[in-house]
Amino acid sequence: MFNLKKVIRPNILTLEPYRCARDDFKTGILLDANENTHGPALAEISATEKTLELNRYPDPHQLELKQQIVNFRNSSPNKYSTIPLSVDNLCLGVGSDESIDMLLRCCCTPGKDKLLTCPPTYGMYAICATVNDVETVKVPLTIPDFQIDIEAVAAKLESDSSIKLVYLTSPGNPTGKLINVDDIAELLKRVTYSWNGLVVVDEAYIDFTAPNGEHSQSVSTLVNQYPNLVVLQTLSKSFGLAGIRLGITYCSTELSKILNSMKYPYNISSLTSDIALKATSHSGLEVMHKYVQSIVEQRDALLKQLLNLKYVGKNIGGLDANFILVEILDKNGSPSNEVALKLYNTLAVDNAVVVRFRGKELNCIGALRISVGTEEENKELLSKFEKVLNEINS
Numbered sequence: 439m440f441n442l443k444k445v446i447r448p449n450i451l452t453l454e455p456y457r458c459a460r461d462d463f464k465t466g467i468l469l470d471a472n473e474n475t476h477g478p479a480l481a482e483i484s485a486t487e488k489t490l491e492l493n494r495y496p497d498p499h500q501l502e503l504k505q506q507i508v509n510f511r512n513s514s515p516n517k518y519s520t521i522p523l524s525v526d527n528l529c530l531g532v533g534s535d536e537s538i539d540m541l542l543r544c545c546c547t548p549g550k551d552k553l554l555t556c557p558p559t560y561g562m563y564a565i566c567a568t569v570n571d572v573e574t575v576k577v578p579l580t581i582p583d584f585q586i587d588i589e590a591v592a593a594k595l596e597s598d599s600s601i602k603l604v605y606l607t608s609p610g611n612p613t614g615k616l617i618n619v620d621d622i623a624e625l626l627k628r629v630t631y632s633w634n635g636l637v638v639v640d641e642a643y644i645d646f647t648a649p650n651g652e653h654s655q656s657v658s659t660l661v662n663q664y665p666n667l668v669v670l671q672t673l674s675k676s677f678g679l680a681g682i683r684l685g686i687t688y689c690s691t692e693l694s695k696i697l698n699s700m701k702y703p704y705n706i707s708s709l710t711s712d713i714a715l716k717a718t719s720h721s722g723l724e725v726m727h728k729y730v731q732s733i734v735e736q737r738d739a740l741l742k743q744l745l746n747l748k749y750v751g752k753n754i755g756g757l758d759a760n761f762i763l764v765e766i767l768d769k770n771g772s773p774s775n776e777v778a779l780k781l782y783n784t785l786a787v788d789n790a791v792v793v794r795f796r797g798k799e800l801n802c803i804g805a806l807r808i809s810v811g812t813e814e815e816n817k818e819l820l821s822k823f824e825k826v827l828n829e830i831n832s
């Protein structure tokens with residue numbers, strides 16, 4: 439049976455969290471945290487900046503923001519959800535990149551434990567693993583539908599108890615494909631008794647699967663049912679706030695307590711939480727859904743036009759995120775990394791249009807990943823794309 443205490447590194451399990459000055463007293467003449475009582479070094483200060491009291495350390499707990507996020511996710515539960523989320527299920531981080539790294543440091547002993555990924559996938563899992571001296575074991579996604587190979591993943595986990603974490607990306611990057619919720623649930627159940635580790639589902643792009651905010655495919659609301667499930671989300675994508683760096687980890691209350699005791703106490707700045715509170719409020723969510731809807735429409739139109747171009751092959755990935763993954767062909771009609779790379783370079787260097795070459799990813803030969811732009815940006819991309827690609831293949 440799954441036992442969290444055996445997944446967490448012993449030094450983390452016994453960690454005494456840092457006690458912040460503000461944990462003890464919050465009001466009065468505050469001379470306990472070595473802050474600058476005279477104020478921020480700003481020649482001019484806006485009314486908002488003033489109310490944020492930027493000379494003070496930010497709130498280490500962020501309960502108001504957590505509550506708003508929880509309300510939002512509880513309002514469109516997954517079909518399997520039975521126990522709603524509470525603020526005790528959350529840990530906030532500096533983007534999901536911090537959450538990815540924190541889970542690794544929490545569970546994997548350097549030079550000993552391992553992490554499992556399902557390529558093609560987001561590159562930061564393996565980078566964080568390398569930085570932490572943790573080996574990455576790979577079980578490819580199935581082809582051509584980019585789903586998890588449950589049997590192969592389970593077999594690998596059951597044969598190697600040093601694997602402590604599985605990182606799944608749903609919708610995937612660069613695949614743009616949602617992982618079947620049923621498959622995630624099946625994997626979680628299947629390994630509960632046979633493997634002691636955590637399945638981490640990175641849902642950076644999840645809101646693009648429910649443009650109207652209905653019928654969420656997110657598994658974040660399942661963490662109280664599956665103690666071996668962790669879900670990562672971010673405000674960088676659907677909320678259009680990559681600049682504020684806010685990531686959210688959803689997990690059991692037992693694990694959340696450990697992650698919160700591990701994190702740097704003031705990792706969420708007052709500027710970040712101020713903007714995040716506005717974005718996750720009722721009016722912020724309306725704007726988010728409006729933009730998501732528009733991005734989804736633009737994405738579908740862009741793909742249709744790209745697929746009409748000579749030398750553009752198929753859409754390799756799915757349509758569950760704010761980008762597409764298309765195959766670039768040579769003059770003989772074969773997917774080509776050489777042509778894709780040339781196209782990528784010429785677009786960026788001579789045409790000021792930057793897309794991403796992904797042809798080196800597993801089962802992605804000739805692939806370019808294109809984030810959906812505004813209508814005008816997409817128009818310009820299309821005309822330059824067609825011109826350069828025809829020149830390369832002429």
Ligand SMILES: Cc1ncc(COP(=O)(O)O)c(C=O)c1O
Nearest residue numbers: 533534535560611642672674685
């Ligand atoms: C799958 C996935 N996870 C996480 C991230 C990083 O998100 P954040 O900006 O929250 O660090 C990205 C960014 O591209 C991503 O594609």
